[in-house]
Amino acid sequence: MTRRNDGPARVTIADVAARAGVSLSTVSRALNGNPTVDPALTERVKDAAAALDYTASPVARSLVLGRTQTVAVIVPDLGNPTFQAILRGLSRAAAADDYHVLVADSAESVEEERVLAGATRRRTDGVILCSPRLPQDELDRLVGGLRPVVLINRTSGEVPSVRADYGGALADELAHLHGLGHRRIVFLAGAPRSVANAARLEAIAAFVADHPDTEITEIPCGVDFEAGAAAGSAVLASDATAAVAFNDLVAMGLLSAVQASGCRVPGDLSIVGFDDIPFAQYTTPPLTTAAVPAAELGVQAWARMRELLEGDEPGGPLTVLPELTVRGTTGPAA
Amino acid sequence: MTRRNDGPARVTIADVAARAGVSLSTVSRALNGNPTVDPALTERVKDAAAALDYTASPVARSLVLGRTQTVAVIVPDLGNPTFQAILRGLSRAAAADDYHVLVADSAESVEEERVLAGATRRRTDGVILCSPRLPQDELDRLVGGLRPVVLINRTSGEVPSVRADYGGALADELAHLHGLGHRRIVFLAGAPRSVANAARLEAIAAFVADHPDTEITEIPCGVDFEAGAAAGSAVLASDATAAVAFNDLVAMGLLSAVQASGCRVPGDLSIVGFDDIPFAQYTTPPLTTAAVPAAELGVQAWARMRELLEGDEPGGPLTVLPELTVRGTTGPAA
DNA sequence: CTGTTAGCGCTTTCAA
DNA sequence: TTGAAAGCGCTAACAG
Secondary structure, three states: OOOOOOOOOOHHHHHHHHOOOOOOOHHHHHOOOOOOOHHHHHHHHHHHHHOOOOOOHHHHHHHHHOOOOOEEEEEOOOOOOHHHHHHHHHHHHHHHOOEEEEEEEOOOOHHHHHHHHHHHOOOOOOOOEEOOOHHHHHHHHHOOOOOEEEEEEEOOOOOEEEEEOOOHHHHHHHHHHHHHOOEEEEEEOOOOOHHHHHHHHHHHHHHHHOOOOOEEEEEEOOOOOHHHHHHHHHHHHHHOOEEEEEOOHHHHHHHHHHHHHHOOOOOOEEOOOEEEEEHHHHOOOOOOOEEEHHHHHHHHHHHHHHHHHHHHOOHHHHHHOOOOOOOOOOOOOO | OOOOOOOOOOOOOHHHHHOOOOOOHHHHHOOOOOOOOHHHHHHHHHHHHHHOOOOOOOHHHHHOOOOOOEEEEEEEOOOHHHHHHHHHHHHHHHHHHHOOOEEEEEEOHHHHHHHHHHHHHHHOOOOEEEEOOOHHHHHHHHHOOOOEEEEEOOOOOOOOEEEHHHHHHHHHHHHHHHOOOOOOOEEEEEEOOOOHHHHHHHHHHHHHHHOOOOOOEEEOOOOOHHHHHOOHHHHOOOOEEEEEEEHHHHHHHHHHHHHOOOOOOOOOOOEEOOOOHHHHHHHHOOOOOEEEOOHHHHOOOOOHHHHHHHHHOOOOOOOEEEEEEEOOOOOOOO
16 A cells, blocks of 8 residues: 655654654544543643644544534635635634635536535534535535535525525615605616525515505626626616616626616616625726625524534524615715 | 544544554554555555555654655735736646645734744744745744745845746836837835835836836835726826836726726826736726736745655745736827 | 454553 | 444455
């Protein structure tokens, strides 16, 4: 057998035992803070370990303890600002609890999501899933074999989850526009069958039911800058005084396109985004949007996972309401 | 001993062996594609494994093989677009070779960088370091105990590395401005003692030496949008016709600030950024910048690591030249 | 070609 | 309180 992992010279527990003149078990006990070890011996063992620069092999410990001190995070796209923020919050929170994070990017592929979840689960203690694309029934089936699992922006039975209240935040945005006098609004829709889009559509339906004076038209669009820019002419062709974009990227694309056509924002058209990505505050004018606390979602997701790992009662599903952040792209209806 | 990792019901190699009526070794060999196994038996073993939904425990394999099939990536800040892009490229490239990625965010702390590197190395086959902050001597010392290591945007002895040629790209930007007739240029500097800033300063000195007709003034600035915006008045107060920003964030802040003061870009002032972050093409006008292929850097870093892991000759240090990307913020000198 | 046996490096019974 | 021994789940010599 050829060992590949021969970078740092390997010192094993046996070396420490030999140097301290004790048995392997004593070294293990001493180093793990087992109180039944004679203090003098503990001292001797620790000295020996320090002298040899010894640390127990995490892999060997993982095998015997059945615990890797690592969790997996599956995201659909590491290039998306929202998932980056989630990952950042999650990674730092986990690190604070001495856990490691294995990331996997499913490249927006439902199939990859499934495969990666299973594959990474085997080498970690649990998986945190950001799977907007996975159909609900598949998700339900998948999580069963994965536990412990924490879901972000999805739910499945009793599985702990943290999510942003997309519907509630969209309602806030609509109320904001309504308050400014807007009665004809267009909604630039995202991926047609995604859960995220469905939540927005529901909120819109509810709002319209409550406000018969308001008309909200859906325009199929997409989720990125290009899609938003491409929708510009359709928006201008409509008689809407305000546009609600699926997310900030779309809003920025739209903003850019309508401005290029001589339309003034918010004078002629108000625009709201969604997410509050870092650049939302730097558009001209700065974008009104709903701030999704993505990093906080990551932190809370870790908190849930930690509870599961500790065997504690996992907190119920957490829902945070994105905060309406009024900036420069919204104003009174023309 | 209480096993924690009891999510998916555990099927071991012994179960497969029993069901197939063979020994453990035969199962191992069959499943690992060892050609010395009777085809009929291989078939039987695979059927049994499939029926039991068996996959070998990665942890147990790691222990015996001395190889985890995982690499660690240490970045200073997961919130930075550049590192996000590197991570994305790296993660996908590694996944294509069936490797997993453990990420750690050092939160810009030099001390954390050191600790994380050591800690993650033990549970992986190698580490890829993005450590702009670590002083050279510490870096040199650190990498010794970490091998295999790949460095991104840093070098250390014979350690394989991939980096962007900041100096070369900056020279291209200056040549572009010079060609447009600019002779008085300001440089908005980044972190004073960073490696990245030093490279830019060197390139500037070299350019000035070659072009005595051109005057380049340094203005201490910073690395983010706010810093760029704050430098606006200083830039306007100078008699420069063009500004070279440390990075795109700074350029965007500057652009926004000078436009707010009625200065027209590029009519009154040309601006160039650096990095070509995703939003650089969406400013008004779109930003001229040097496109650093961050994702490609990640891909190449993985390629180097893979070679090290395979025992192949690791390619020499790779330097990619960011491509000058001329967009709307540069024009003829006033 | 296949089975038996010996570990990988560690933790934890079980005896002493 | 300590040591000897078993075993986590797997792979690889070594015989047969």
